[in-house]
Amino acid sequence: MSKEPNQVVFNDETQEVRGNRRTAIKSVVVLVLIAVILGGLLAILNDALFISDEERIANTIKTFYDNEEKSYRKVNVLKQNRENIFGSIDNVYLIEDGNYLLKTTGYHGYKDGTVTLWLLAEFKNDSFNGFIKIRMESYVGQTLMSNFNDSFYQMYIDRDITQGYFSVDTDDINRIVVSGTTKTSVAINNAVNSAYYFINTVLEV
Amino acid sequence: MKVKEIALDGLIRQNPTFKLVLGTCPTLALTTVAINGIGMGLAVTFVLICSNVLVSLLRNAIPDKVRIPAFVLIIASFVTVVSMLLEKFMPDLFQTMGVYLPLIVVNCIILARAESFASHNKAGYAALDGLFMGFGFTLALTLMGVVREILGKGAFFGLTLWNFKIEFFSSAPGAFLTYALFIALFSAVYSSIERRNKHKRTLKPLADESLSQDATIKEVAKEAR
Numbered sequence: 001m002s003k004e005p006n007q008v009v010f011n012d013e014t015q016e017v018r019g020n021r022r023t024a025i026k027s028v029v030v031l032v033l034i035a036v037i038l039g040g041l042l043a044i045l046n047d048a049l050f051i052s053d054e055e056r057i058a059n060t061i062k063t064f065y066d067n068e069e070k071s072y073r074k075v076n077v078l079k080q081n082r083e084n085i086f087g088s089i090d091n092v093y094l095i096e097d098g099n100y101l102l103k104t105t106g107y108h109g110y111k112d113g114t115v116t117l118w119l120l121a122e123f124k125n126d127s128f129n130g131f132i133k134i135r136m137e138s139y140v141g142q143t144l145m146s147n148f149n150d151s152f153y154q155m156y157i158d159r160d161i162t163q164g165y166f167s168v169d170t171d172d173i174n175r176i177v178v179s180g181t182t183k184t185s186v187a188i189n190n191a192v193n194s195a196y197y198f199i200n201t202v203l204e205v
Numbered sequence: 206m207k208v209k210e211i212a213l214d215g216l217i218r219q220n221p222t223f224k225l226v227l228g229t230c231p232t233l234a235l236t237t238v239a240i241n242g243i244g245m246g247l248a249v250t251f252v253l254i255c256s257n258v259l260v261s262l263l264r265n266a267i268p269d270k271v272r273i274p275a276f277v278l279i280i281a282s283f284v285t286v287v288s289m290l291l292e293k294f295m296p297d298l299f300q301t302m303g304v305y306l307p308l309i310v311v312n313c314i315i316l317a318r319a320e321s322f323a324s325h326n327k328a329g330y331a332a333l334d335g336l337f338m339g340f341g342f343t344l345a346l347t348l349m350g351v352v353r354e355i356l357g358k359g360a361f362f363g364l365t366l367w368n369f370k371i372e373f374f375s376s377a378p379g380a381f382l383t384y385a386l387f388i389a390l391f392s393a394v395y396s397s398i399e400r401r402n403k404h405k406r407t408l409k410p411l412a413d414e415s416l417s418q419d420a421t422i423k424e425v426a427k428e429a430r
Contacts (some may be wrong), residue, residue, distance in 0.1 A: 027271040034263070034275055038282035049289045059296045135300070146234070146303045 057093060061101065064120045064133040071096045081202045087187075087194035090116065098123045100203070103137060104194040109187025113141025117191040121199055128199050130161045131192070142184045152185075156192050165193050208333060215337025220347030223391035227313040231305045232346060233380040239362050242350030244298045248287045248306065253315055253335035255283045257323040261331035264324045270343025276319040277310065286310045314342060345387070353383055 029064060051059075061070050075092040082089050090103040101119040105114050120133035134153040138143050168189045170182055221227045228249070235241040256279050260267075288306050291299040294428045299306065309315065319337055323331040354360050357375035359367050373379045 023270065027268045031271055031275060031278065034267075034278050038278065042282060042285055045286055045289055049293045051293055076285055117367055146305075186366060 027059050060118050060135065061136065072101065084194055084197045086190040086197060089194060089198050102195045104191045106187040106189065106191030106194060108190060109142055110183035111141045113139065113187065114183065115139045115142060115187040119192065119195045121195065128161065131156055144181045144184060147181055148188065165196060207330065211330060211333045212337045215334065215341045220341045220345060221314040221338055223388050224343055226395060227317060228342060230308060232349065234383060235305055235350040236346055236353050236380060237304065237375050238354045238359065239347055239350035241301055242346030243343060245305065246339065246346045249312060249314065249342055250336065250339025251287055252280060252283045252309055253318060253339045254332050256280045256315055256319055257331040257335035258328050260319045260323040261326060261328040272324065276316060279312045280315050314338060349383055349387060353379065373395055
């Protein structure tokens with residue numbers, strides 16, 4: 001007789017467990033189905049909206065030349081010239097007007113991360129005249145990258161290149177960007193200096 | 206009638222930026238120029254409409270206990286779609302929005318509308334709610350962007366108006382001040398309209414009552430004559 005109530009409780013528990021299991025399975029199935037369907041949609045769109053390297057370069061040139069299209073050719077950079085003390089030279093293109101478009105990566109950023117920039121180097125009568133456009137392409141490990149606006153890159157454009165390599169001024173960083181971005185600005189500075197080094201030593205102008 | 210209610214809620218009564226104070230990160234960070242406000246607003250509107258429709262269509266299929274992960278999954282997918290579209294067709298805007306574009310996934314407005322409206326209403330109404338909430342957000346961001354661009358850069362949608370500029374308005378503290386002023390202005394105008402409407406509603410039955418009283422007096426006087 002005393003076992004009867006226990007038996008009832010046991011049945012209730014079994015039903016509850018079964019109900020919970022059913023809900024759990026349904027939840028997982030629904031989540032997996034949503035993920036699979038939306039994943040499929042994203043895979044199709046990823047293919048349809050794929051941006052090739054040529055498109056990226058054309059977009060950068062259009063941005064730098066106020067929507068004007070320019071023809072260009074890729075400059076072959078030898079393996080030994082791809083890296084220097086500041087960073088690396090990812091790609092170099094010669095634009096039809098004689099200017100060079102460089103994609104460089106600067107080392108030693110925040111948490112030893114990197115910053116990759118596009119730089120348009122102006123050449124007049126075959127001599128380097130300075131950088132006229134700079135745009136950030138990507139970065140690794142930098143948390144305050146969005147604080148770097150056009151005013152910061154303008155410093156590199158405005159400066160006289162005969163003064164040599166660029167350096168980071170902490171006061172300027174605190175004034176133009178925000179305090180705490182010194183390491184990131186080092187990586188940006190290294191990306192610019194990497195391009196400057198390449199122009200001076202490899203292009204020899 | 207419900208459409209009008211949804212429109213008024215999205216644009217004014219529950220304006221996500223000025224009334225509910227949601228999505229403040231992009232509001233403060235991206236409104237340095239007006240065009241950024243429009244870009245961000247339209248991106249959020251697209252995600253709001255798509256996620257609201259899908260959440261509404263799946264509202265009976267998604268178990269209650271996993272509704273939030275399911276909503277986040279849906280929202281994240283549409284944010285990725287927006288991100289791909291912008292990178293392909295508007296690379297400049299994509300670059301400007303930077304980290305704030307993927308952060309739309311955790312935008313409170315979108316999750317809040319999915320949870321409070323789309324999961325309880327039909328797909329058509331959910332789409333309208335997304336549209337008007339998105340428009341309300343876009344309008345707010347654009348207004349803030351216009352003011353900050355004029356004061357902070359002396360320009361209007363990129364066109365230079367004059368050389369005078371107060372750079373404070375382009376900075377983060379300037380964003381907070383502009384936002385606070387807009388909220389104060391919006392609340393003041395909204396409260397005054399609400400008070401006027403309430404006053405009208407209170408006066409109407411009184412007027413009806415006095416009219417009926419007049420009619421009764423006239424009838425009594427007529428009978429007495």
